[in-house]
Amino acid sequence: MGWWIERAKGMSRGGWAGFLAVVVLAGAGLFVAGARWVNTSPNRCATCHPVLTELWSQSQGHPADRVTCYQCHAQHAELPESLNVFGYVRDRLIPEKYAAFEDRVEARCEGCHSDIRTREKENRKLIRINHKVHLADADPQGRPLNLGCLDCHRSIAHDKAEVPTWRPRMYGCFTGDCHRKDRNKDNCRRCHYQQLAEPGAQVL
Numbered sequence: 001m002g003w004w005i006e007r008a009k010g011m012s013r014g015g016w017a018g019f020l021a022v023v024v025l026a027g028a029g030l031f032v033a034g035a036r037w038v039n040t041s042p043n044r045c046a047t048c049h050p051v052l053t054e055l056w057s058q059s060q061g062h063p064a065d066r067v068t069c070y071q072c073h074a075q076h077a078e079l080p081e082s083l084n085v086f087g088y089v090r091d092r093l094i095p096e097k098y099a100a101f102e103d104r105v106e107a108r109c110e111g112c113h114s115d116i117r118t119r120e121k122e123n124r125k126l127i128r129i130n131h132k133v134h135l136a137d138a139d140p141q142g143r144p145l146n147l148g149c150l151d152c153h154r155s156i157a158h159d160k161a162e163v164p165t166w167r168p169r170m171y172g173c174f175t176g177d178c179h180r181k182d183r184n185k186d187n188c189r190r191c192h193y194q195q196l197a198e199p200g201a202q203v204l
Contacts, residue, residue, distance in 0.1 A: 032093050032094060035093075035094045036093060036094050036095075039070065039074075039094055039095050039096055040068060040069070040070045040095055042056075042057075042064070042068065042069060045069045045098075052158045053069075055157070055158045055159060055160065056069070056157045056158055059156075059157045059158070059159070059166070060165065060166055061153070061156050061157060061165075061166025062156060062157040062166070067157070069098070070095035070098070071108060071112075072105055072108045072157065073098045073099060073100060073104065073105065073108075074091070074095035074096060074097065074098050075091055075095070075096060075097035075098075075099075075104075076091050076092075076095075076107075076108070076111075077090075077091045102148070102150055105150060106148045106149055106150055109148075109149040109150075110149075113149075116131050116135065116149075117131065117132060117135045118132055119131045119132060120132050120133075126167070126192065126193065127167060127191050127192055127193070128191060128192070128193060129152075129168070129191070134147050134152070135147060135148075151172075152168035152172060152173075153166055153167075153168065154172075173191070
């Protein structure tokens with residue numbers, strides 16, 4: 001202990017300034033790391049939403065080992081839309097202000113799926129979906145469309161159905177005037193690569 005005191009007495013102003021700078025930077029780094037761990041830990045969400053957290057951990061569309069709660073639900077300041085550089089850095093380092101509003105979640109989708117509006121076919125083996133058509137401002141007849149990701153992928157990470165899936169459900173495709181002409185047992189191949197329904201089966 002005496003050695004440290006003698007060492008401190010012999011330090012120059014520059015030495016003290018460097019020492020204090022290291023202490024401040026180390027403290028700030030530890031604070032940010034701790035705050036980030038607390039604010040992004042799934043355990044924090046699970047305290048209030050244990051069922052949803054469990055469903056998310058089993059999700060096929062957004063599995064827990066690849067997507068975290070804050071990526072979809074935390075507030076994100078965006079550049080250059082927002083000129084708040086401090087807010088942008090803060091939101092990246094310490095995500096906060098969690099919410100499940102559609103506008104919040106919808107805005108996050110295209111952050112990861114940036115090419116989705118130009119994708120004309122899905123690279124899946126089960127169904128074929130033209131995202132470019134569904135996310136256009138109007139349909140081929142010129143009628144305005146107002147579709148977003150959640151209109152088809154409502155259960156993207158917290159599916160409560162008996163058979164979980166992140167894909168759009170058939171009854172959703174036939175809601176209102178959407179795809180009414182396709183509602184027959186002979187037209188399954190328009191959306192499905194394989195004929196899944198038995199001949200004569202009722203299409204819901």
